[in-house]
Amino acid sequence: MKTSVLLLMFCSALCGALPLDGQSSPALNTLPEFPHSSSTGEMALSREAVPSKPFSVIGPRGALLGEQNGRYEAWIFPWKIFSGMRITAAMEGYPVPIDVNDHAAEIDVQPDHTTITYSHANFTVRQIMLAPKQSPDGAGVQVFYQIEAIRPVTLTFSFDPVMQKMWPAASGGNPSPEWVATQGGSGFYILHEDLPGDAAALAMPSAEAGILAPYQERARTWPLQFVLHFDPKKDQDRLFPLLMTVADSQQSSTKEGLARSLEALDSSSQATYTANRDYYRNFVQQHTNLDSPDADLNAAFSWAEVAIDQLRVQTIDHKEEALTAGFVGSGDAARPGFGWFFGRDALWSLYAVNSYGDYATTREEIEFLLHRQRADGKIMHEWSQTADLVDWKSLPYEYAAADATELLPMAMNDYLKISGDAAFIASHWDALAKAWNFETSHDSADGIYNNGQGTGWVESWIPSMPQQEIYLAVLDEEASQAFAHLAQSAGHGHLAAQAKERAATIRATIEKEYFLPSSNFYAFSRNADGTTDDTATIFPSVAWWDGDSSLNHPDEMLNRWASAEFSTDWGTRILSDRTNFYDPISYHQGTVWPLFTGWVSVAEYRAGRSLSGYAHLMQNANLTWAQDLGATTELLSGQFYQALGRSTAHQLWSSAMVISPVLRGMFGLEWDAAEHSLNITPHLPANWNHAALRRLPVGDKTVDLVFTRRGQELVVEASGAGAAGLHLASHAEGARAEGGLLRIPLPAVEVAIAQQLPPFGDETKQMKVLDEKTAPHRLVLTLAAQGSSEQKLLLKENAPGLKMQTSDAALGAVNDGLRELVVEFPAGVGYVTKTVTISW
Numbered sequence: 086m087k088t089s090v091l092l093l094m095f096c097s098a099l100c101g102a103l104p105l106d107g108q109s110s111p112a113l114n115t116l117p118e119f120p121h122s123s124s125t126g127e128m129a130l131s132r133e134a135v136p137s138k139p140f141s142v143i144g145p146r147g148a149l150l151g152e153q154n155g156r157y158e159a160w161i162f163p164w165k166i167f168s169g170m171r172i173t174a175a176m177e178g179y180p181v182p183i184d185v186n187d188h189a190a191e192i193d194v195q196p197d198h199t200t201i202t203y204s205h206a207n208f209t210v211r212q213i214m215l216a217p218k219q220s221p222d223g224a225g226v227q228v229f230y231q232i233e234a235i236r237p238v239t240l241t242f243s244f245d246p247v248m249q250k251m252w253p254a255a256s257g258g259n260p261s262p263e264w265v266a267t268q269g270g271s272g273f274y275i276l277h278e279d280l281p282g283d284a285a286a287l288a289m290p291s292a293e294a295g296i297l298a299p300y301q302e303r304a305r306t307w308p309l310q311f312v313l314h315f316d317p318k319k320d321q322d323r324l325f326p327l328l329m330t331v332a333d334s335q336q337s338s339t340k341e342g343l344a345r346s347l348e349a350l351d352s353s354s355q356a357t358y359t360a361n362r363d364y365y366r367n368f369v370q371q372h373t374n375l376d377s378p379d380a381d382l383n384a385a386f387s388w389a390e391v392a393i394d395q396l397r398v399q400t401i402d403h404k405e406e407a408l409t410a411g412f413v414g415s416g417d418a419a420r421p422g423f424g425w426f427f428g429r430d431a432l433w434s435l436y437a438v439n440s441y442g443d444y445a446t447t448r449e450e451i452e453f454l455l456h457r458q459r460a461d462g463k464i465m466h467e468w469s470q471t472a473d474l475v476d477w478k479s480l481p482y483e484y485a486a487a488d489a490t491e492l493l494p495m496a497m498n499d500y501l502k503i504s505g506d507a508a509f510i511a512s513h514w515d516a517l518a519k520a521w522n523f524e525t526s527h528d529s530a531d532g533i534y535n536n537g538q539g540t541g542w543v544e545s546w547i548p549s550m551p552q553q554e555i556y557l558a559v560l561d562e563e564a565s566q567a568f569a570h571l572a573q574s575a576g577h578g579h580l581a582a583q584a585k586e587r588a589a590t591i592r593a594t595i596e597k598e599y600f601l602p603s604s605n606f607y608a609f610s611r612n613a614d615g616t617t618d619d620t621a622t623i624f625p626s627v628a629w630w631d632g633d634s635s636l637n638h639p640d641e642m643l644n645r646w647a648s649a650e651f652s653t654d655w656g657t658r659i660l661s662d663r664t665n666f667y668d669p670i671s672y673h674q675g676t677v678w679p680l681f682t683g684w685v686s687v688a689e690y691r692a693g694r695s696l697s698g699y700a701h702l703m704q705n706a707n708l709t710w711a712q713d714l715g716a717t718t719e720l721l722s723g724q725f726y727q728a729l730g731r732s733t734a735h736q737l738w739s740s741a742m743v744i745s746p747v748l749r750g751m752f753g754l755e756w757d758a759a760e761h762s763l764n765i766t767p768h769l770p771a772n773w774n775h776a777a778l779r780r781l782p783v784g785d786k787t788v789d790l791v792f793t794r795r796g797q798e799l800v801v802e803a804s805g806a807g808a809a810g811l812h813l814a815s816h817a818e819g820a821r822a823e824g825g826l827l828r829i830p831l832p833a834v835e836v837a838i839a840q841q842l843p844p845f846g847d848e849t850k851q852m853k854v855l856d857e858k859t860a861p862h863r864l865v866l867t868l869a870a871q872g873s874s875e876q877k878l879l880l881k882e883n884a885p886g887l888k889m890q891t892s893d894a895a896l897g898a899v900n901d902g903l904r905e906l907v908v909e910f911p912a913g914v915g916y917v918t919k920t921v922t923i924s925w
Contacts, residue, residue, distance in 0.1 A: 112268040113290040113351045116324040118231065119358065128196055128369060128387060130714045134189040139713045141412050141735040142199050144216025145399045147225020150414040150421055154189045155201045155212055158414055158421075161225040161331045163251040163401050163470045165419055166276070166285050167244040169308070176207050177237040185210060185240070194714040196365035196391045198358070208234035213324075216395075217361045222403070223337065223346055227354065228327040230289075237316045241295060242327070243308040246276050248285060252420040253480065254471035260285075262309055264294040265340050273328075273347055274309055275340065282335045286343035288328045289313060290351065291320075326354050368394060373441035373787075375747065376777040379770075382747075385706035389743035390441050392716040393434060396737050397446060398424070401470060407453035408434060408446070409470075411719060411736035422733035423719075426468040428454055428489035430738050433680070435496040437741035439503045440748045442782030447500050448509060454493065455516045457483070462523030463538065464489040487539035487557060491564040493520050495631060498567035505758030505784040507574050514575050521568050521580075524561065525587070529553055529613075531594050532587075534561040541610075542624060543673045547666040551610030555599050556624040558611075562591040563631045574759070588634075596637050599625075605641035609660075621661040623651060623681045629688035632755055639692055644855045646685050647697035648869055649916050653849045655842055656682035656704045658723045669723030676729065677721040679705045683742025690750030695768035696838055696854040696866075702746040703840035709743070711842065716740060726847050748778075753816070758784040762812035765801055765827060766820075767792065771835035771881035772903055783807040794831070797883045801827040833884040834864055834923060837903065852876045855918070864923045872913030879903040880923070887925040894921045 136154035151157025151170070158168035172185035183205060190204035198215040211231040217224075232240070248260035257279035266272040273288035287309075295310020313325060330346040332338035337346070350357075368391070375386040398409045408431040410423035423430070431450050438446050457465045466486035469477065477483060494517060501510055510517070529535045534557055541554035565588035572581035599607045599617065607625040608617035623646060628636045636642075645651060650661050656677035660667060669675040682701045689698035708717045712728050717739035719732045728734070748754050753766030763783060769776055774794045780787040786807035793800045803811055803825065813827040814820070820829045838854060852874075856867035870876050880896075881903055882889070889896060889904075897905030910917050 112271060113273070113288050113328065113347060115290045115320070116229070116326060116351075116354055118322045118324050119355050128384065128391070129193060130195075130384075130388075130710065131191060131193040132710070132714070134192045134201060136189065139413055139734040140192060140194070140199055140201075141395075141713050141716065142214045142216045142226065143395045143398075143412055143735065144218060144220070144225060145397060145406060146220045146403075147216050148412055148421065148424070149199075149214045149216065149226050149228065150412055152414070153192050153201065154186045155203065156186055157214075158247075159226055159329060160251075160421060160424075161223070161285070161329060162398065163254065163474075164285065164331050165247045165249045165251065165415065165421075166287070166329055166331070167246050167309075168415075170242065170244040172203070172210070173241045173243070174205070174208065175239045175241075176234070179207060179236075183207075192714060196369065196395075196715075197361045207236070208232065208238055210240070215358060215361055217357050218364045219357070219360055221346075221349065223330040223332055224350055226329060227350070227357065229354070229358075230325040230327070232315050232325065233321065234315060234317045237314065240313045240315060242289065242292070242311040242313070243295065244310075245306075246274075246309055248276050248278055248283075249419045250474065251424065251470045252418070253469060254474040256419070257283075259306070262297070264297055265344070267344075273344070275343060282338050283331075283333060284338035284343065285329065285331045286347055288347045288351075289325055290328075291325065326351065328354075365391065371780065372443060373748075373781050374779040376779060378773050378775070381709075382703070382706050385709040385743055386747055388709050388715045389437070389717070389740040390443075392735060392740040393438060393737060394443070394446070396735070398426075398470070401473065405449070405453050405456070407431065407450050408737055411733035411739075413713075413732070413734040422735070425470050425472075426453070427737075428465045428467070429486055429492055432489060432492035432496045434738045434741035436499055436749070437744035439496075439500050440754070440782070441744060442503075442780065442787060444500070444504050444506070444782070447496075447504075451493075451497060451500075451513070454489070455513060458516055458520065459484055462490070462519035462521075464493050464520055466539070485539050487534070487536060487541055488560055490520050490524050490538070491534065491557070491560040493517070494564050494567040494571055495560070498571050499631075501571065501574060501758075503756040503758055503782055503784075507759070510571055511575050514577075517568075517571065518580075521564075521584075524564060528561075531598060531611075533558045533591055533594060536610075545673055547674065551618060552613045554610045554624065555595070555607055556627060558591065558595050558599070559625065559628045559634075562588050562595065562634055563627075565591060566631065566633045592634060600636075600638055605638060606645070607636060607638075607642060620664055621645065621650075623657055623659060623685055626681075626684040626688040629691045630684065632691065632749070635692065640856075643689060643692055643694050643697075644867070647689070647694065647700075647853050647855045649849050649853060651685075652697070652701070652853055653677055653721075653723065653726070654704070654847065654851045655708070655721055655726045657685045657701060662723065667723075669725075670729060672720070675723040677723055678719065679708060679717050679736075679739040679742050683738075683746050686742075686746040687750045690746070690753065690768055694854075694857060695751075696836060696857055698746070698750050698768070699770060700838065700840045700854065702743075702751060704842065705739070705743050705746065707840075707842045708739070717743060724848060726843050726845055752778065752790075754781075756783065760812065761810055762814060763788070763803075764814045764816065765790070765829075766816040767799065767801075767829065769799070771837035772879060772901075774902075780805075781807075783811060794883075796885075797831045797833065799829040799831055801829065803827075831883045832859060832864070833862070833882070833887060833925060834889065835881040835883065836864070836866065836906070837879040837881060853916070862925050866921045866923075867918065868908060868910075868921060869916045869918045870908075870910045872910060872915065872917045874910050876908045876910065878906040878908070880906050884925075889923060889925045891924075892922040893919055894923075 134153040142149040147161045174183040191202040193200040203210040213229040249256040260276035263275040276285040289311040292311035292313040410427040410430040413422035415421040467482040535553035541557040569584035609620040610618045686701035713734035716735035719736040755764040788807035852870040
């Protein structure tokens, strides 16, 4: 420890709290209570607090990460300021010490703030937390405490000072605390680092210091404390803010500089809260909204947009803002989940961002990645928030993955199709062409990009790492198609022709090298000697992602993805549970990722398997309420319905995989802003008579689409600024556009299924729809369910006067226009399969 810090501690011990320049600084003030009710109406998620479940409050400059018992850690990026915030209470005339966190009763999550309510017979405390979209330098998070009590109570707020920079930047030892007195008997803490210029300050107006161990005391780690004496007669209508700031220069880290920063935060607290509320109110009102008969799906869709937006974080110089991969509490470490910048995570997620119309975020993200493009054209994979503070390029992370380079043209092409912003593409053409040159000049003997340029998907594999994954091979085809369209739009016709030809060649090669006739499946990877790793995985599903490609022999693979071999009741495993190295808690060998569930859902919708596609879509959507309210977790066990302990609870691409399957799968949307056209091939649930998409982006305008069932037609009507001259079309057979409407024929009979997440800890037991085939006057379903179980589906009769008959099922009563179909499954252990034919 440096001499200056030792002297500071010595003086603290002998002299008590250090005043500011020999006198107390101006007092920090509690706040008059201001409204903190719902900012966006129905977008308030409230439930009983579950102590084991996490919460996250994230903004561009900071985060509060904790558990629903109210304990949390605070970050002002890139600093972890403290951890383990907890509260105890001593009530006047009530001689029992009270652990307030044990009384966490309710959590209320809104886009702009999160509130945890502690409920005791003697008092109620509300902990209101926000990470503002706009914060001054040195700030990033705020907490307000609202207190109600029967009689005076002393609340002690204890926390462990940390002052660590985010991984991998080096930090000093434990910070040295100093208490600085302010007028009125209160004060603030300064957390000193070993190096001058780095410090943090924390204040709670009206609170006193708690433990301040004298220098002479035996060395021991003590928490810091704010001790607040609350008198309901005079304090009932006040809010007590917890103010936090950091400094990174000798001038701003003085007592005077830190005091000024705290005073500025204190005086602007209500305005900051109001501005954050208004930001999210406007955000929700300006982007795409789903209006369907399923209120939970509508909410999950909007929450996914908000969860993505909350992951926009600024670089430490505040000059750029980009998407981070996700956050969860860091424990004793300095890695808050994946709270830094990832190339491929963001690029997969931009499909969702594009489709709800947040073009600015897409442009900022692409420019962030291009600023870090390697000289040879490769796109970065990983960039820590503290990358600029270390020799990041000497570490193996920045360009570790191969797929970001392929995903760049795919995401940029998607942006072009939806926005029509050809000028943006032209302005970045050189960088895009450089990435394309890297991709096409680093291929195998078969002409396909491979794992030689970094990992494809898996970072570990049994028995050894793959030479060329089908994941990378399929992305190479889709990137080639995307680049062809980009080149054409930028006036490079010769490059467009070359890329289009390359895509066709790759597709033929994939069919030749990866398809396994013996299993009617596609291999996981191909080795340099021409042999294949025949492990059955979900990775071939990405072939349907862009809508311009597919695989030639998908049927058996789709059946197996829909079955319990891959599909749990909460999502899709990465590989078959019949694999000899399947491990349901292994990151790459058996867990369930909502990302994969989203890939499979989109593939199923586009391949005509809408019932299984719907089941997987709803599994992702329902995870909105499962762990970190409003966000979707990173990965779950492949055996039991439970997130892994190290799962990043607020994960970027998991939330994106709520949005993309809805818009690109269920509603079947394909954009072409240059032609001002929208292709709509919907697969709406049979029990929906109507639905609407509000503020859907098309070019520089938005359109409202209303879907209405009318007999044997689904009628789509476009309105709004973007509807003028909009050409509507569909891949559905017999669809026709007339008079501003799109009329899509409906089958005579449709099937609806229900999908709910199981209780935590359950294994997979729900019915699976393995296949659905239609023919004139016939619908054939291949189903799998537990032996001896009874399952129910719903039938929608769109044509009048049908005389339906079924084989291996019974027709039940009609309710709200839907007929019950009851299926009895034969005896057997585990899942048994049954084929049901409905004819008319």
